[in-house]
Amino acid sequence: MTNRKTFDRSNELRPRFHQLIPGGCHTYAKGDDQYPEGMAPYIVRGEGCRVWDVDGNEFIEYGSGLRAVTLGHAYAPVVEAARAQLGLGANFVRPAAIELECAEAFLEFVPRAEMVKFCKDGSDATSGALKLARAHTGRDMVAICANHPFFSVDDWFIGASGMPGGIPQATRELTVKFNYNDLASLEKLFEQHPGKLAAVVLEAEKETAPAPGFFEGIRKLCDRHGAVFILDEMITGFRWHAGGAQARYGIEPDLSTFGKALANGFSVSALAGKRELMRLGGADHDRERVFLLSTTHGAETHGLAAALATMKVYRDEPVIDTLWQRGSRLAAGLREAAASAGVAEQVPILGQPCCLVFGSRDASGQPSQPFRTLLMQQLIHRGVLATSLVVNYSHTEADIDQTVDAFAAAFQVYRRALDEGIDKHLVGRPVQPAIRRFA
Template identity: 55%
Template sequence: MRSFERSTAIQARLHDLIPGGAHTYARGADQYPEQMAPILVRGKGARVWDVDGNEFVEYGMGLRSVTLGHGYEPVVRAATLAVADGMSFSRPTELELRAAQDFLDLVPGADMVKFAKNGSDATSAAVRLARAVTGRTTIAVCDQPFFSVDDWFIGTTDMAGGIPTVDTVKFAYNDLEALAATLAGDTVAAVFLEAATAMAEPLPGYLEGVRALCDRHGTLLVFDEMITGFRWAAGGAQAVYGVTPDLSCWGKAMGNGFPISALAGKREYMERGGLRTDHDRVFLLSTTHGPETASLAAFRAVVHAYRTEDPITRMEQAGRELADGVNSVAEGLGIAEYLQVRGRPSCLIFRTLDTEGLPSQAFRTLFLQELLEHGVLGQSFVTSAAHDADAIAATIAACAAAAPVYRRALERGAVDGLLRGRPVAPALRRTAAPRQIEASTYR
């Protein structure tokens, strides 16, 4: 068995100093098997190493923000050269112009762009802008996992503590009638949605119908391209499906791990946050670190890689090989109904079902436990261009070792005696796990 002794000690100390023990809920120890949450020290390509000396093939890759691989040399070099000349100034740099030109070349449906640091910076700026343009307050969000850490969205989740009533409504994906009903009263300022997800592609005519409904009701259409951008295509889902939103929000893979996000859109709307408008001005985005040079230089290097190296084809090929290999393992053991790899090849997830065919946190945890034991770290099978043949082969081998344990649990009807600790839990939930975090022994 692998040792996670030092990782476990550091994780306990993190709980002493940082609420939740991590700066992102999805990175929390409650998302991993008990006392098997690695504390990482470095990464290269598709592999990472922890404080206990364990090596893993990693998936998810920085919550989908790393598509070229950890420590990708051209990005590191570009950022390093930029830092040597200074990161932050009291006036714009030429780099801001170059980065904006690069971005708008990729996203021809947008006329203007403004950079920031976090995805929520961009989505919440889009909310303000849509409300100012329409004079309305209601925001309609698709029933998809996540759009912002800010009140207008978190107020709709199970972690709504500290948030007053929000004027946000939800609608179902791929259901034009549901959206039409939501927009019927002409009170909605903006419709937010991911044009596609790992498990859901738009039905023929759906996105075109969403566009038409927004036009009919005077509502702004906002695409969340945080995941689809640079993973479906460099120009995002809008480039794949041919539907142009009024505004779009970007982040994650833009900087291959460097902190950068963007709000892009039509000039008639974006100018309301500028100095060339006759309307009341909108406080669109104004951040100290939005234009810091390291991340803008990293972004430009990412753009160059997408223009010259075709990373999307590589990550999709890796995903197809991985899905075929793991699903073949499950089929060979007669458990293909319960253990499945599904989704877009560049954005795969694994489904872990119990004996009733229902999604199970306990069975998911058992699978995660066995993957970790055999050198694979990830809450999904989201690939990068750095997932080469060796990484895919190692992952399929790890799944081949994990699957018989999974089958034994199915035969028993439970994970009892196989799972070493408590199951994982949803990241966004109202109450903390019932088990108390152990006191820190790390010094």
């Protein structure tokens, strides 16, 4: 194999990471068990769509920052805005004027929302939405979409995940699941738990597009049963459309949550929605108050400056169109290369162009972690770091074409592994799901 990369320094660092940090990282999806054995690089810098690791290896990167870096690494206007604000102070004993400025800018992008509160991560925002829903309805239970992998690190969701250790059984029983594009499954939950569901929580879209009438049906069911409709736009926000998937599809949630692309990798998330719900977190009402997202660092000024700069780029430049165009070019090239290698059925390219992923299947057509690992091994050696195919604004057409070439070569090895057996080609243990009960 040409241009074979080495990871000596990364492999030296690995035991030190695990000795000091549980799991060896601060986000399970970044764990070295998500990468081929001995090929989990530690990153030292990024620029645009490229990153460099401690061994000096250079990669075209996809899914930057778990989809948080939508403009590109070290994107100059965002970095300069944050740097300028840091010179004025990061945090004060009273709100900073930039908090209002950022709220006004955000609500221009999301006109269905009347109020917004900023925090640092998606989990807090979505858990805050559920807290409002429970306070508003006086109910405890929540219905979540079973086809969407993650909503929060908090007990209400993790207790229903594949990794529920440490969550009381009583908490686990408060969360029930329905299926995407299946209104009957949601209606059945309302019938099984009459007057008990405080909220319905789901993303707008993953790899499957919403069926006609699906979101309208959710809106009607929530209205009929008095539940709050919460839309998780952590991934779709500022990627499907500048106003989120709710703008693209005409969805009408009561509350919605944003993050990731909001500040191009800086830690800013948002809970937004109808005034009658949001105001419960304030003091201008006669109902019991809700302790809503009161965080020391929730409105750090440099993060909000980064969000303002990011939103300005979205306002002034064709970010959304470019994400869709680059993704379309990537999907078309990969599908052609897969068909040419005879692996189109085994490596499907899934999702909307602005947020693509690839599948990995064995000879019988079943999802396969060993084959995913093999594909990633081949791509990493060819300079592509891709746990997904999620583009950012800095991916050029040349970057896309280089990626397609890397995949085309990797597909040839994939085909041989299908024909000869994967054990002849796979090096080391396979990757594993990030959320799992046992090691």
